[in-house]
């Protein structure tokens with residue numbers, strides 16, 4: 001099969017579009033013909049060697065797969081050839097961890113395509129228990145845009161942030177792949193949402209996702225704007241995928257006893273925390289990583305019901321994966337980028 005293969009860490013020019021052996025399903029596994037595979041910024045970090053050093057090469061990235069069952073291994077009863085399916089964007093890779101719930105607390109839980117081959121290929125092999133039927137009726141590129149960001153958004157916004165009707169929520173990077181999904185999930189849960197963006201071109205993307213207030217942080221101080229929006233009180237919940245560069249202002253924009261959920265670090269890793277403010281203002285600070293299989297299914301259900309929509313900025317043929325990674329790295333991307341094998 002053809003695949004976008006990396007033989008080492010590096011810049012986007014490290015990709016080789018080449019032939020590799022097509023996977024065969026083992027016991028409890030299925031092989032899926034990939035119709036579309038979404039890219040996440042995580043893939044860029046993994047390619048650069050910024051997350052794990054112990055990747056075995058050659059390697060194939062790609063966590064967000066929509067496709068159809070091509071082959072079914074022994075002991076798989078739930079699927080037959082041609083079934084439209086979606087692969088869980090993260091699951092425990094050690095079968096010894098498969099009974100741990102929620103799955104994202106299992107020691108071997110990881111993003112799909114980290115230590116196992118991902119979906120930047122014509123075919124992918126996956127354990128059948130972490131594959132679901134695709135009942136959305138949507139085109140594959142729309143489905144493939146959403147699994148990882150929806151699993152993340154349901155976990156961060158609903159489970160950890162406990163966002164619901166009437167809550168006021170600030171989502172950082174509202175036009176990013178993950179931020180956009182968080183805006184949509186918060187809206188679907190009945191919250192009033194504000195979002196930040198870094199340019200005027202991205203304002204409409206965050207608005208379309210459901211943000212009632214969109215702040216271009218290069219034009220206005222976002223924390224002051226949020227305090228104006230909330231009559232000086234601050235938002236109930238901050239959902240943050242940016243990290244250090246906005247950390248102090250995020251807490252300034254958060255109400256007393258509000259909840260701060262972080263799951264990303266594009267703006268830096270190390271932040272300064274005032275312990276005094278932490279307890280005086282009774283803030284809850286929570287770290288979030290991916291989500292459970294149940295949260296992934298809940299996210300896909302929202303997609304199928306049209307309560308959240310795929311925000312696909314561009315699609316690229318799989319052979320142009322390097323250009324697709326460069327586009328995401330440029331920060332011009334609005335929503336998601338998807339590869340078509």
Ligand SMILES: NC(=O)c1ccc[n+]([C@@H]2O[C@H](COP(=O)([O-])OP(=O)(O)OC[C@H]3O[C@@H](n4cnc5c(N)ncnc54)[C@H](OP(=O)(O)O)[C@@H]3O)[C@@H](O)[C@H]2O)c1
Nearest residue numbers: 041152176177178197198241263264265266267289290331
């Ligand atoms: N823990 C988890 O479960 C989880 C899940 C998904 C994503 N993430 C993390 O969330 C972050 C965003 O991922 P994504 O896939 O949504 O990214 P993305 O679609 O590539 O969007 C990233 C956006 O962040 C904004 N940004 C702000 N400061 C930035 C900076 N210093 N450098 C680069 N971009 C900056 C930019 O938008 P503006 O121009 O509008 O500022 C940029 O377009 C990453 O750290 C990713 O690893 C974590």
